[in-house]
Amino acid sequence: MVNEALFWIVAIITVTGSLSLLFARKGAHIAMSIVTVMCGLAAAYVGLGAPFLGVVQIVVYTGAVMMLFLFVLMLVGVDQRESLKETIKGQRWIALAGAGGIALLLISVIGRVSLYSPDDFTDGNPEEIALVLFSDYVLVIEVLAALLITAAVGALILTHVPRLVPKHSQVEIAEARILAGADPVNKPMPGVYARHNALDVPALDPEGKPIEDSVSRVLEIRHQTQDGAEFRHQLEDTDNPDHAAQPADAPPRDSHDRNPRQGEGESR
Amino acid sequence: MQSLIWLAIALPLASAAVLLLAGRRADAWGHWVGVAASGAAFLVGFLALIEMLGKPAEERALDTTLYTFIPGSDLQVDVGLLADPLSITFVLLITFVGTLIHVYSVAYMEHDKDRRRFFAYLNLFVAAMLLLVLADSYLLLFVGWEGVGLASYLLIGFWNHKPEYATAANKAFVVNRIGDIGLIIAMGIMFTTFGALDFATVGQLVGNASTTTLTAIGLALLLAACGKSAQFPLQSWLGDAMAGPTPVSALIHAATMVTAGVYLIVRSAPIFNGAPDAQVVVAIVGAITLTLGALIGMAKDDIKKALAASTMSQIGYMMLAAGLGPIGYAFAIFHLVTHGFFKAGMFLGAGSVMHAMNDQVDMRRFGALKGAMVVTWVTFGLGWLAILGIPPFSGFWSKDKIIEAAFVGEGWQPWVFGLTALIGAGLTAFYMSRLFFMTFHGKARWTDEVHPHESPALMTVPMIILAVGSAFLGLFLAVGDRFSHFLEPVTGHVEHHEPVLPVPVIMAATLILVALGAVFAWLKYGRAEVEEVAPAGSLATITARNDFFQDSVNRAVFQRPGQHVTRTLVYADAAIVDGAVNKQARGWASIGEASRKVQNGQVRSYAATMLVGLVIVVAVIVVGGL
Amino acid sequence: MNPMNYVILAAILFSIGSAAVLLRRNAIVAFMGVELMLNSANLALVAFSRIHGELNGQIMAFFVMVVAAAEVVVGLAIIIAVFRARQSISLDEPAELKG
Incomplete structure (x- = not known):
């Protein structure tokens, strides 16, 4: 006889988990919900006398398939939120x-049939399944093996990006850069002030002007750079104390991630 | 030489090809090549004539087959040339007058930078015209027929940089096409009736055909002849064709091409002999055209157009004669030959006058040219006497015979045709004298800048030769009915018929009318002052001046209804035929358009469709199958 | 307890999965809906196997799993390829079939 408590636990877990497919917004959440659904189904298989399938369900679905899903989700951007607003009319x-x-049709049909259920059902242990698989269904197994290999090769081909141009050597890249008019020498490192090695301050050229290129472009886009004016003033302070107060009043461009300036201000 | 008559066609044709292909590098000598080709063709024709005259009359015709044009079981057409008295007459007329006009053109076209092209076209015309008259079948004749049409088109439009000249060329071409349709229809009926198109076979089998068929063929041939010979009702193109250079008018639109219709009728004598109704129609057309042309000629002030009207009228005489049947054929051809000489001569004279008067054509600004241009005056005067029919000049011998023949017959016909021809002679005398006096006599009404002078020898010599021909050719050919007997193998021997009036009476009446016409013209245009600007004139004058409103009539009777018919047909085609097809297509298109919306490209919609389908299938199974 | 209840559960899961396929625009989520439908079929097969007391249902479910694994591999590869080409995995965007 089938355990009733197990059924209800499985039913609640699987239905609530699968409802996330309809209502959850983040792909990762959905994937994790489906993992629980798969686990619940594995438990159901075990409860229905199919322990081998339960284990295979855990291994194949929870372990392999759903992880593959998660992996692809990461690949295409895990934080892509999806609007649930419907765009197609109706x-x-x-x-x-x-x-x-x-659902209604199936349930109505299922509800109307009553099938004989033997109570002396023995669990389908792996040995019996192996006997059936490799005797009656051996040809199907072979065909499935071919299918799996084909699918693997197909996936490789689908995701393969052919190289359209030959790979450039380092020498060629350097030559191309020079031909394009790039600076032949390395860009200067940012953060020239001895007392501050932050990467967000541009280097200075011999005339004392900031070299904008020396700061990483990423920081530039994020507005996390600073022009280093206060450091300069601190340096100039030693020569000309009259200008000392000015830079402290200047509002920081992006104060929340620039603690060093604060520290400098306090120390002065 | 009779069997080598093809050379007469080949030489001018080769010359035309050379002149057209050689391009500008032939400019310096090309015209002499043209003259030589035409002269050589005349020589060939002349030698053929001598050979022919050496034979007995019934053996004179020689049919040479060159090659098979259309080989086939049902229709086999050979390219064959028929050199018989009739065609040799034409060959000689064409090549002789043609050569003279070639020579004349050398001087006349001297200052035209396209003189070489002009000679190429002239040679092309000579070749095509010779092919027309030498052909031994209607199909080959048609080739020449179209060839002269093409040459005529090219030459009328020779100065096609002037739009109205180009239009005139188009008009001539289009009107001629209408006639060509007649020839094509005639050939079609002939082929179905006789199964052959050559003159000999058609002539033999003509007895098998019914009179109705022969009348149909005859009328179709008459349509063709009307188109080519500018006969009523297809006469409208000839006046405009004077846009071409004057030598062209002389050669093509006076002496040779326009007479091709007469040739066609005479050549088709066996058919017309079997279709008396068609003959009467031919005669009626001739009579109408002869009167019409004479009336137009009386009103025209443009010297070339007046001559063109005269040409129309004279060809009307020939058609009238041809319509009279066997008694008229020889006279038609006779008049054709003499007319070819004196009309070509007068056209050349007109060209000479124009040459002297800075290409002016308005006779009201001529006058008193006899002093300035003695040779032209004399030669033109001989032509004038010839066309008037003053004995012993050429026109008298030919025209008088036609008038006599017109009075032969029974019932109303002799009186109508005879009197028309008789009165026509008087009208001819009036308008030709008017032209002559207005041009050469009276007071000088020249515009200020002109200084008339005699033309160079290259122009005057051909004029003199033609004038001599105009004067004495008729007499030479008429003595002892030489020409009629020469043509007898073709036209058939005719017993002498007595006219309804005694011959001396007819002759006297003709001469009196001619004299009256000439005197009246002298009083009005020779002695009296001629106004420099044409007076408004009576309604009749205006009508004649406007060619009896032929263009307006054509437009109202043919062009407008034709346009309406085509417009209606186009509309019907668009609305009914196309409309039905388009409506149907649009219906299918809208069905497609409607079903297109189902394919919205949204994957999820397709999936929804699949699910709905699944639900329906399951529902059917559950509800219906359980 | 009657194992038929598991079949009813399978029917419910199947309808939820099909609704997910129809409603979600994210290709991966729709794909997970497909997987859920396959699993619900597996559950029904196993339940029937239990009801009939023989192993063929389980064998069939095993085969379905293998085929589903292969299908997932190819399907995800297709999603990756589409993402490379379009920078998006929305099901609404590739509408080239629009008539």
């Missing part, structure tokens, strides 16, 4: 009516 109602209709 799609939502068709979908709900179709899904509800199929």
Whole structure:
């Protein structure tokens, strides 16, 4: 006899988990919910006397397939939020009516049949399954093996990006840069002030002007750079104390990630 | 030489090809090549004539087959040339007058930078015209027929930089095409009736055909002849064709090409002999045209157009004669030959006058040119006497015979045709005298800048030769009915018929009318002052001046209804035929358009469709199958 | 307890999965809906196997799993390829089939 408590636990876990497919917004959340659904189904298999399938369910679905899903989610951007607003007119109602209709029809059919259920059912242990698989279904197993290999090769081909141009050597890259008019020498390192090695301050050229290129472009885009005016003033302070107060009043461009300036101000 | 008559066609054709292909590098000598080719063709024709005259009359015709043009079981057409008295007459007329006009053109076209091209076209015309008259089948004749049409088109439009000249060329071409349709229809009927198109076979089998068929063929041939010979009702192109250079008018639109219609009728004598109704129609057309041309000629002030109207009228005489049947054929051809001489001579004279008067054509600004241009005056005067029919000049011998023949017959016909021809002679005398006096006599009404002078020898010599021909050719050919007997193998021997009036009476009446016409013209245009600007004139004058409103009539009767018919047909085609197809297509397109929306490209919609389908299938199974 | 209840559960899971396929625009989420439908079928097969007391249902479920694994590999590869080409995995965007 089938354990009733187990059924209800499995039912609640799987249905709530699968409902996330309809309502959750983040792909990662959905994937994790489906993992729990798969685990619940594995438990159901075990409860239905199929321990081998339960283990295979855990290994194949939870361990391999859903992890693959998660992996692809990471690849295409895990924080892509999806709007649940429907864009196709009437799609939502068709979908709900179709899904509800199929559920109703199936349940009504299932509810009307009563099948004999033997109580002396022995669990399908792996040995019995192996006997059936490799005797009656051996040809199917072979065909499935071919299918799996084909799928693997197909996936490789689908995701393969052919190289359209020959790979450039380092010498060629350097030559191309020089031909394009780039600076032949390395860019100067940022953060020239001895007392501050932060990467967000441009280097100075011999005339004392900042070299904008020396700061990483990423910081530039994030507005996390600073022009180093206060450091300069601190240096100039030693020569000309009259200008000392000015830089402290200047508002910071991006204060929340620039603690060093604060520290300098306090120390002065 | 009779069997080598093809040389007469080949030489001018080769010359035309050379002149057209050689381009500008032939500019310096090209015209002499043209003259030589034409002269050589005349020589060939002349030698053929001598050979022909050496044979007995019934053996004179020689049909040479060159090669098979259209080989086939049902229709086999050979390219064959028929050199018989009729065609040799034409060959000689064409090549002789043609050569003279070639020579004349050398001087006349001297200052035209396209003189070489002009000679190429002239040679092309000579070749095509010779092919027309030498052909031994209607199909080959048609080739020449189209060839002269092409040459005529090219030459009328020779100065096609002037739009109205180009239009005139187009008009001539289009009107001629209408006639060509007649020839094509005639050939079609002939082929279905006789199964052959050559003159000999058609002539033999003509007895098998019904009179109705022969009348149909005859009328179709008449349509063709009307188109080519500017006969009523297809006469409208000839006046405008005077846009071409004057030598062209002389050669093509006076002496040779326009007479091709007469040739066609005479050549088709067996058919017309079997279709009396068609003959009467030919005669009626001739009579109408002869009157019409004479009336137009009386009103025109443009010297070339007046001559063109005269040409129309004279060809009307020939058609009238040809329509009279066997008694008229020989006279038609006779008049054709003499007319070819004196009309070509007068056209050349007109060209000479124009040459002297800075290409002016308005006779009201001529006058008193006899002093300045003695040779032109004399030669033109001989032509004038010839066309008037003053004995012993050429026109008298030919035209008088036609008038006599017109009075032969029974019932109303002799009186109508005879009197028309008789009165026509008087009208001819009036308008030709008017032209002559206005041009050469009276007071000088020249515009200020002109200084008339005699033309160079290259122009005057051909004029003199033609004038001599105009004067004495008729007499030479008429003595002892030489020409009629020469043509007898073709036209058939005719017993002498007595006219309804005694011959001396007819002759006297003709001469009196001619004299009256000439005197009246002298009083009005020779002695009296001629106004420099044409007076408004009576309604009749205006009508004649406007060619009896032929263009307006054509436009109202043919062009407008034709346009309406085509417009209606186009509309019907668009609305009914195309409309039905388009409506149907649009219906299918809208069905496609409607079903297109199902394919919205949204994957999820397709999935929804699949799910709905699944629900329906399951529902059917559950509800219906359980 | 009657194992038929598991079949009803399978039907419910199947309809939820099909609704997810129809409603979600994220290709990966829709794909997970497909996986859920496959698993619900597996559950039904196993339940019937239990009801009939024989192993063929389980064998069939095993085969379905293998085929599903292969399908997932190819499907995800396709999603990756589409993402490379379009920088998006939305199901609404590739609408080239629009008539």
